[in-house]
Amino acid sequence: GDISAPLIVPRDIEKFPGHPVFGFAYAPSIYSFGPPGHPNRSAYDVFELTKKADTAQAPYFFLAMGIQDRFTGFLARHRELAELFSTRGIKYEYHEMPGGHTYRFWDTQSVEAIRCMRRVLKF
Numbered sequence: 001g002d003i004s005a006p007l008i009v010p011r012d013i014e015k016f017p018g019h020p021v022f023g024f025a026y027a028p029s030i031y032s033f034g035p036p037g038h039p040n041r042s043a044y045d046v047f048e049l050t051k052k053a054d055t056a057q058a059p060y061f062f063l064a065m066g067i068q069d070r071f072t073g074f075l076a077r078h079r080e081l082a083e084l085f086s087t088r089g090i091k092y093e094y095h096e097m098p099g100g101h102t103y104r105f106w107d108t109q110s111v112e113a114i115r116c117m118r119r120v121l122k123f
Contacts, residue, residue, distance in 0.1 A: 001062040001113040004069060004101050007077035009033070010041050021071055050084050061085060061092035062116045064109040066099030074101075 008015075009025070010033035016026035034040045042048045065078040075096070082094040093116060099105035 001064075001116070002078075003064045003106055003109045003113065004066065004071075004074065005078075006071070006074065007046060007081055008071075008073045011045055011047065011077075012073060015073075046081065047084060050081070050088060050090065053088065053090065055089050058088075058090045060116075060120045061090065062113045063092060064095040064097070064112065066101065066105045067096050068098060068100040071101055 008022075009029055013026065013029045013033065014036065016022040016029065032040070033044060063078055063082060065075055067075065069075055078094070078096075082092065084090075085092045085094075095109070095112070099108070
């Protein structure tokens, strides 16, 4: 499941320096994923992994994103991933609803993710 995940990493690391929200994450992201062109950039990029995935073996995905999330880029990247799942035929559900990057949103969506797991896994 994915609830307000930072799908902009490692894809958009170069946009971090000087960014009012993500500036703090630049150095740790470079340390973790390497400089531009480093193999870890594509090895851990969820979009690249999805493009290469064996769709018959792919798990079911639960994605949730608040439409008032203050982290620029999160909503667009979630929509992009949902579109890629759809194009590839990967089973998923995608939710956009009021809310942002808050514990209230995560608490509510965690309950929904558990309901989804119970329904999909039939327990």
